[in-house]
Amino acid sequence: MSAAVTRRPPAVALIATVLVVLWVVLAAFPFVWTVWGSFKVQGDFFSKADWTYALTGVRTMAETGSPFTGAGYEGAWVEREFWRAAVNTMIVVVFTVIISLTFGTLGGYALARSGYRYAFWLLMIALVFRAMPHITLVSGYLLPFFEWNLWGHLPTAIIVLVAINQPFTLWMLHSFFLNIPKDLDESAMVDGCTRFQAFRHVIVPVMWPGVITTGLFSFLLAYNDFAVTATLLSQQNQTMVPKIASFLGSTQVEGNVMFAVAAVVSATVPLFILILFFQRQIVSGLTAGAVKG
Template identity: 35%
Template sequence: MATQTAKPIIQASLLTRLNKRYGTLPYYVIILIYALIAAVPILWMFLTSIRPQEDVYSIPLQYVPSQFLGLEQYFRVFEDRPYFLYTWNSLIISGITTILCLILGTPAGYGLARGGFRAANYVLIGMLGFRLFPPIALLPSFYLVFYKLGLLDQLTALIIANTYFNLPIAIFLLRGFFRDIPVDLEEAARVDGCTRMGAFYRVILKLAAPGIAAASIMIFLFTWNEFVFAITLAGSSPESTVLAVGITHFIGDTLIAWPFISAAGVVTGIPALIFVLFFQKYIISGLVAGSVKE
């Protein structure tokens, strides 16, 4: 028994000595190693996008392109396919879906966090249960419904489908953030004369800014990268095709144009990266603004 209790003490003292000697250097080294490993596929995709088609199938594998083509294949991507239209469609679907999920999920998450009724957890589990179904299992039902409504090959169909699958995630995330906000702050605002809705808009929403930003990033990325619904419900018309589906147009019967697919992949990742970097500022500012001084 004494040996078992001594092990955690020895480990804790060892970590303490390492922390005093090296500070936070080991943590930065681990993060750097992870960042380098995560950057390898992105770097390889970029190198593939600027190399000739012959280099992709060369044996042995050529890590350095035999010829750097620059942005030639990027221009070809936009010349051969209406990628500006695909990008616009993806932005419209992802943006509207994110806004709808936040508009519907914010009051729902607040109600489940502050409602005080016993069935709140069961309601949340029920909503998440629908999200646990794989999208392809519900695809026939969505297809038949949208066919009857005349919404196939329209952006509206993808907005409805993505909102259906992402709304439970938004409610779950926002409920957790609302529960972490002290009730005393809301009660203090009501004592000062605010109504419940006034306290919600003036106090709770400001403190929940990090949660709203995090939820918006997740919803946007899930919608931006969604493929199954995009190719089935709206993939046969250029007016409703999104970037994730447009990449598959470079897959032929006898040849896969990997350099063009890689170039399209780089182009597809840029708007999502900009969105994440833009909202990252709001996450940090929301954490600072929502802090409570003791």
């Protein structure tokens, strides 16, 4: 783009810069503050006397003898067994992502290659399903699951999350497969491959960028879910997010709220690492749907 197009009057540039700086502070500060505060005691992070205590750590110094303490983390991970929830989350997330992507690639490929009217209608139905609030679906599962003794187990939550994830996965992968030229798999079929062989040997090797991007969003859906995991899992199978919510019930006890703060920071770390490594894919995934319209 030439300089003439991008040049802006100084006033406009100033306003734009101020706005961006303000936004960056708004977006980042809550996280910085909470990470910092998670190493303090409750008296500092929720200071009745003076908010600067959270910076200087006066009470933390008095209670533990050093300006930083890992007491919140120890309480959450060891005393309240947050590690168990972390393991459960890992199981749920890994299986949800793998199964969603397997189903989604097959279905998305078929939708991209079928020219029939019903493929369009399936996509429309998927869009409607995508709009359903998850909790309305949960209220449909709960009673049957109780009756058939399916309630409370990790596999139940996994398959439900896979299903809830399907509409989005189908849409996303469908548009990725549309970008892979038809000639590729069709020439393989001319050479004598069946449709599945063509998919297996020609499409699978080139589909990974799309699959990784879609996988990131499946990961986020499973990892961030509260509605399904909070209602469908029993106490000992709880994942991290409902576990954090359950810490809140007992915030009256001094120090317990710091367990929740520590748990919140712990659960945010994987997301932070995810953006660090996959920023480009996340951005391209968000816009992929938009470009298709």
